[in-house]
Amino acid sequence: MTFEEYSCRKQRGTGRGGRPCRNQWDTRGGMFMKEPIGYSVREAFLQMQECPQAGTPRIVGCSCTLLFEPMATSSERSPPPFPEDLEPEPDEVGDQDSDDGEDIFLGADNPLEIKMDHSLPASDIASSTKPLSEASSAPVMDILSEPASEAFSAPMMNLLMEPASETSSAPMVDLLMEPASETSSAPMMNLFMEPASEASSGPMVDLLMDPASDDLKEPPKPDINPLADIINDAPLSEVKTPVAAMTQEPPSDLFDDEPSELFAEPRQSNTAKQQQTSIFDEPDEDLFSEPLGEALKKPQNDVFKEALAPVAKASNVCGPLSDNYNEDPTDIFTEEAITTLPSAVSTVSVNSKTNGVHSDEEEPDIFAEATVELSLDSPRNDRKKKEAAKPSASASAPSVSASASKPQPKTLEELDEEIEDKFELNISITNPEKVGDGMNAYMAYKVSTQTTLPMFRSKTFTVRRRFSDFLGLYEKLSDKHTLNGYIVPPPPEKSIMGMTKVKVGKEDNSSAEFVERRRAALERYLQRVVFHPSLLQDPDVREFLERDDMPRAHNTQALSGAGFLKMINRATDSLSKMTIKMNESDVWFEEKLQEVEAEDQQLRKLHIMVDSLVGHRKELSVNTGGFAKSVAMLGSSEDNTALSRALSQLAEVEDKMEQLHQEQAASDSFCFAELLADYIRLLGSVRASFDQRMKTWQRWQDAQNMLQKKRETEAKLLWANKPDKLQQAKDDITEWEAKVTQYERDFDRVSATVRKEVLRFEKEKARDFKKQIIKYLESLLQSQQQLIKYWEAFLPEAKAIA
Amino acid sequence: VRSCVEPQIEEDYQAVNVDLQTDATLQVDISDALSERDKVKFTVHTKSTLPNFKQNEFSVVRQHEEFIWLHDSFVENEEYAGYIIPPAPPRPDFDASREKLQKLGEGEGSMTKEEFTKMKQELEAEYLAIFKKTVAMHEVFLCRVAAHPVLRKDMNFHVFLEYNQDLSVRGKNKREKMEDFFKNVVKSADGVLVAGVKDVDDFFEHEKTFLLEYHNRVKDASSKSDRMIRSHKSAADDINRIASTLYTLGTQDSTDVCKFFLKVSELFEKTRKIEARVAADEDLKLADLLKYYLRESQAAKDLLYRRGRALVDYENANKALDKARAKNKDVLQAETSQQVCCQKFEKISESAKQELIDFKTRRVAAFRKNLVELAELELKHAKGNLQLLQSCVGVLKGDT
DSSP states (O other): OOHHHHHHHHHHHHHHHSHHHHHHHHHSGGGGGTHHHHHHHHHHHHHHHTOTTOOHHHHHHHHHHHHHHHHHHHHHHSOTTSTTTTTHHHHHHHHHHHTTHHIIIIIOSHHHHHHHHHHHHHHHTHHHHHHHHHHHHHHHHHHHHHHIIIIIHHHHHHHHHSSSOHHHHHHHHHHHHHHHHHSOHHHHHHHHHOTTOSTTHHHHHHHHHHHHHHHHTOTHHHHHOHHHHHHHHHHHHHHHHHHHHHOOHHHHHHHHHHHHHHHHSHHHHHHHHHHHHHHHHHHHHHHHHTTTTOTTHHHHHHHHHHHHHHHHTTOOTTTHHHHHHHHHHHHHHHHHHHHTSGGGHHHHHHHHHHHHHHHHHHOOSTTHHHHHHHHHHHHHHHHHHHHHHSTTOTTHHHHHHHHHHTHHHHHHHHHHHHHHHHHHEEEEEEEEEEESSGGGOEEEEEEEEEEOOTTSSSSEEEEEEEHHHHHHHHHHHHHHHGGGTOOOOOOOOOOHHHHHHHHHTOOSHHHHHHHHHHHHHHHHHHHHHHHSHHHHTOHHHHHHHHOSSOOOOOOOGGGSHHHHHHHHHHHHHHHHHHHHHOOOOOHHHHHHHHHHHHHHHHHHHHHHHHHHHHHHHHHHHHHHHHHHHHHHHHHHHOOSHHHHHHHHHHHHHHHHHHHHHHHHHHHIIIIIIHHHHHHHHHHHHHHHHHHHHHHHHHHHHHHHHHHHHHHHHHHHHHHHTOHHHHHHHHHHHHHHHHHHHHHHHHHHHHHHHHHHHHHHHHHHHHHHHHHHHHHHHHHHHHHHHHHHHHHHHHHHHHHTOO | OOOOOOOOOOGGGOOSOOOOOOOTTEEEEEEEEEEOSSOEEEEEEEEEOOTTSSSSEEEEEEEHHHHHHHHHHHHHOGGGGGSOOOOOOOOOOOHHHHHHHHHHHHGGGGSOHHHHHHHHHHHHHHHHHHHHHHHHHHHHHHHHHHHSTTGGGOHHHHHHHHOOSOOOOOOOOHHHHHHHHHHHHHHHHHHHHHHTSOOSSHHHHHHHHHHHHHHHHHHHHHHHHHHHHHHHHHHHHHHHHHHHHHHHHHTSOOSHHHHHHHHHHHHHHHHHHHHHHHHHHHIIIIIHHHHHHHHHHHHHHHHHHHHHHHHHHHHHHHHHHHHHHHHTSSHHHHHHHHHHHHHHHHHHHHHHHHHHHHHHHHHHHHHHHHHHHHHHHHHHHHHHHHHHHHHHHHHHHHHO
């Protein structure tokens, strides 16, 4: 694991369980995303009740009903993975009603009335305000958090890191052209060609026009929902300021509306203002304070600040930053436009899927890898945004930035490494050597690394490792990375049979073949590990490659041979059991898992057949050898000289064929069967990563159920009017809400990782299969050429029989 | 499963050409054959200018048992003791193939339609191959007889060719089979005894040692070639199955790698056909040749045994005559018997010498023909295979 990742995780950790979450919930700052809906629903509800003069009990009754009512809405509105979309919201409402809102509801009728007044128009446009408010608030959030951390630093850092390198900048443009073409290529180009070009101001206006105009339809909202809207509008207004500078009309409307609305209800705005400040501080603080002090986050912070500043000034002097800033919002806005429609959720997830697949298919060149990474990122982030845009993901600002910043540096690494990797890290395993005697003997392999990667101490180095070290490495990597949904390449299985033969010291063909097979398998395993950008960064990998005195790995027995297979099978079983329980939200995962399972089955079948071919080919070789001897004998007893000679020639041909078949069997086995065995093992890891995603989902669901229970308890307490226990219940809720949020984020993160990993795996698989099978076909081709040679030499001999 | 195949016997399917001198006076071939439940009906077609046939050209339907009857009648005929009796064709054996076909029918539900069709085609092809081979072996027997200067004039043979009714020969019953078995045991024991007797004639002494060794080696080579071909066929079958699995893999979706799989599957499908052809041709040109010469050398050995037996009889008769003369008792009878044995031995020796020389000529010619054809076919297939592989690798490399 890299330094960056560690830091990311740390950041996430605090963002998840620590202060920011509590802040959000306490201040309800985190709720701003949700509340518009909450309010509109409530408004509609109140309207239905038709009790404008409703007294306290009525209201309490309402809020109690609301506890359950929106839940029903949620179940029909949102897909299973986000069933709590609206859940926190009624609580908020309840909270407000009982805590902060006590004054409002119990003490004063006035605000209530105002609310009711506004509720009428609001509820009229309830359906439209909902998406609008989301559309307008979410983009802002995203602009603030995501582009800054994400899209920005990737190209930015690239530029900073390799500012003048022709070779790298060329592919970079290529790389970024891809995703750019999906949205708008112009700003993209600008980013690289002319950081401070003016052309980019055009799109910017357009971009910002959209949300601005959207927002213009919102005037009634500040009244209905002062808290949320102020928060919505506040950042918006920042963004809109530049718009105002460029386009006069909309902002003026906005400014006309906003203050007037705000100040129309002094009382509300008072509380609102308090909220606003705190809310406003906190997300910012989260964003800025947490990443601070972390070397890699720093540029991001700068970026972020810079990005905000120029935009506020309505000038894109900052060049790449603002350009990029422009570019990304397009994405966000366009995406948002789709995603905010509640019904479009599933479509979008499909969208993002096709995005990934699409870009995957298109790329034939070497740099495709990197390109895909980028374009992969965007659908994932889109997904995130979409989720964030939903009311539930109220904490989007800090959370998204936190989680987005995590894959972010990796994307960077990948860009660099996928390119570098191919040329700058070669690993070979050679000289298998038996160490020791008897049953304590083991094979040691020479692991040579050749690299120009700066992370290694020298350019070439060699270590000696034994098989269990490889298993140990896998265990370490698996422990660390499987949890996060990574596909950790599995090592070859332990073979007691094969190894015993070697240990006993039988110097026959099969044990030599075994050693060679294992050597090759270990080499491929290690290459797969270092080819994985995240695993390469792991200190254990480095240690494995570099360190001279490797501590002996223990407890690798559990992973040996059948045990390993059993483990995979068990995982598969539990997986299939769980699949029934899991109401899969994402068609992509469902389909992929099915694909993987079907493929696994077919590959197993194929492997058995190729094994059988290897067996038959070996048999053929042996039998051809036997026949060759027989023919030689027959020739020797034949008393016609020419025929005798021809027969001994035939025997020679058959002898060579024996050799040929043997070689072919070896290449069947090494090129084809081993490839299949590798991929059967790898598919086990793929399934494990799906399994991991499932587990994370389960944990999240469990937490949600728990939260639900806690809420019910609270409602009961509320109803029973037991304030002494209420605080405990509230604390519990807060705790579980935080957990739910955290687990959901975990799930999203693991999902994203699994998705990325699977795509990466598929790409690698395609490449591997092509390479190996072509190699295999070439071996077949060669044997045919040999065959022709042999028979051509024989033909005149046969004709010479007289 | 009604497995009735009516193959048109292909010209090139004259498996073991034993290079008979083509003689327009009597030409025999099997023009058609029909496989029924447990028997094969061969249509024996004859073209002849010989005066003892009513017509110049005619066909009769014969079964395997009738061929055996003809062969046995030659063997049992003392007149032909000095000749290499053409080996009887082997019993048609479709049992394995039929069984497979039946199993396939039972397992129809458990496989996909493509798999079923493919398997069925394969089994039918296998069945057809065995069928053709059987027909070819029966034909070879008839041709050998027809080309033999003495046997062609055999009355039984003429009846076999001309009589357009069922010959109503029956298969041997149990008792007869037991008798045959004991006869064989006695014969082989006797054969060892006879073989131990040093021959006065160097030619026959040499032929004896040669044939004993040759027969054993050709037997060995034949079984080894069978094994080789069997594993070759298994390998071809594996490639076939690999091809269909690759096809399934390739049809799972339409990604790049799937297209790749489809192409490789297509290639394997073609190469396995070639591999199967290689195996089939090796079977035809090599294994069948060896098998034929296994039987033919056995026939030659039988001839030598008969001659050896006659020699031993002759020597015994001489001894008996000497004894009779010494005792002066039954001298005439002993003389007659000695005369008979001498004549028999000399007659056998006379024709046997020519027969063995002919056998060698035929053998060399047959081996030449078959080995040349084998090499040519191997080359043809290998080149075809190579071309397929080259174009496929070219296409695949172009794709990546």
